[in-house]
Amino acid sequence: MFTMCQPLRSKANLVMLFKGYRRFVRTTCRVSIPGGSLGNELKAPPRFLRDKKIVPDADPPHKEDIHKLYQLFEQSKRLTILTGAGISTECGIPDYRSPNGAYSSGFKPITHQEFTRSSRSRRRYWARSYAGWRRFAAAQPGPAHTALASLERAGRIDCIITQNVDRLHHRAGSDPLELHGTVYTVMCLDCGFSFPRDLFQDQLKALNPKWAEALESIDHGEPGSEKTFGMKQRPDGDIEIDEKFWEEGFNIPVCEKCQGVLKPDVIFFGDNIPKERATQAMEAAKQSDAFLVLGSSLMTMSAFRLVRAAHEAGAMTAIVNIGVTRADDIVPLKISARVGEILPRVLDVGPLGVPAV
Ligand SMILES: [Zn+2]
Structure with missing residues (x-):
């Protein structure tokens, strides 16, 4: 009984997770259309959908x-x-500290220590950064x-x-x-090897085909539109994204030279120039x-x-x-x-x- 149920349950979870993801994307996509409504499935807008002006x-x-x-x-x-x-x-x-900046909604940027010590923090950072990259890179x-x-x-x-x-x-x-520094370069914390972010995006895409497919399938909106993806973007290219989507099944590439940990070539809070x-x-x-x-x-x-x-x-x-x-x-x-x-x-x-x- 147990051996029979176990795989079935796992499979169901996988399907549900992916369905949930798709539904999430569709929901947020809908509100990105000017004049669109949230619909009935959400009682109140989640925090990342609060309408805030980027420029004070x-x-x-x-x-x-x-x-x-x-x-x-x-x-x-x-x-x-x-x-x-x-x-x-x-x-x-968006910036961090102005009256309408990211801090005003309680956002805390990742610190250098969190990034280097915790693989969970890295997964969270890269998942959000990956999702927000296209819009970030489209800014003029x-x-x-x-x-x-x-x-x-x-x-x-x-x-x-x-x-x-x-x-x-x-x-x-x-x-x-x-x-x-810049988010347009990715570097290895272990051997110092660095390479362009676009290449890293390709690696992320190859390692996370379901994410890539979901991101490709939605309209990315206009650069400067705060509601792109229905998520909120940060000055370092980071983006708010529902925890359940990055915590499971998001894979991060390692350094091709030494298998080390990769980091954007930026100075996070807590690090020195x-x-x-x-x-x-x-x-x-x-x-x-x-x-x-x-x-x-x-x-x-x-x-x-x-x-x-x-x-x-x-x-x-x-x-x-x-x-x-x-x-x-x-x-x-x-x-x-x-x-x-x-x-x-x-x-x-x-x-x-x-x-x-
Ligand atoms: Zn390396």
Whole structure:
């Protein structure tokens, strides 16, 4: 009796799991259509479906602020820019700390320690990241990225440092120092071998055909639409996904050189920036005659330290960010505005050597 029931039960579980998955996908897909309703099967929207704006509210930039920022670009001979998540929220990639950011809904990003110590945490991270990758990779640079690339070409910017891992500066034509690394590279924790994320996505797809099939079969929605997959995306490419789907049956590739553990080449919370990279950023900050922060609350010490060093070295310092920052007390010019709104307006003020489009 037992030997006969056991395989049957296992089979039933497998079928149910997969059916549940399909149903889940269909349900969430339905609400991604504008004007669609949740239907009767759910009593209340789950947390990941709460309708939240990605970009925090801000008034249009003041004329006075636009002129002050213009003067900073005009007067500086050696300008260093530090960009944070605020510059990417305008492209549909949510941040952590703004009023509408991921933290506001109770999200906790994975720490380096969790990732390295727990295979369960790694499975959870990669499952969500895999599911969200297509949308994350489809995000396009916004007006702020484009304006900065133009200013860089015109010789108005000496160095761009970014805390973002999304490569949107690159797509706009800049080549910033990526303080926290990038999710576009995957590296082995054991031997250091690194390779492109696209290749890793292919490996994940091959190892998880049912996931791939489910993801392929749904409409991915527009980049920037918060309801893609009916799940919520995070700044590091991570995405919220129902626990039962990643806990069972999600397989992670290992390093092809040494069978070691693979990790995105990003600095998770609790990890340190490689010394050489930190030094390079610090040198840029100290040698600048102006240091401008765009879209960062500077809550991570590695970013705050740079502004403080520039300030102490006598550089002009300024911040454009919605909401408080850690450096509000030491920086003389603080502007509350959307970076993507104010930078194009700065370019309109006068000749900064940027050719008109
Ligand atoms: Zn390896």
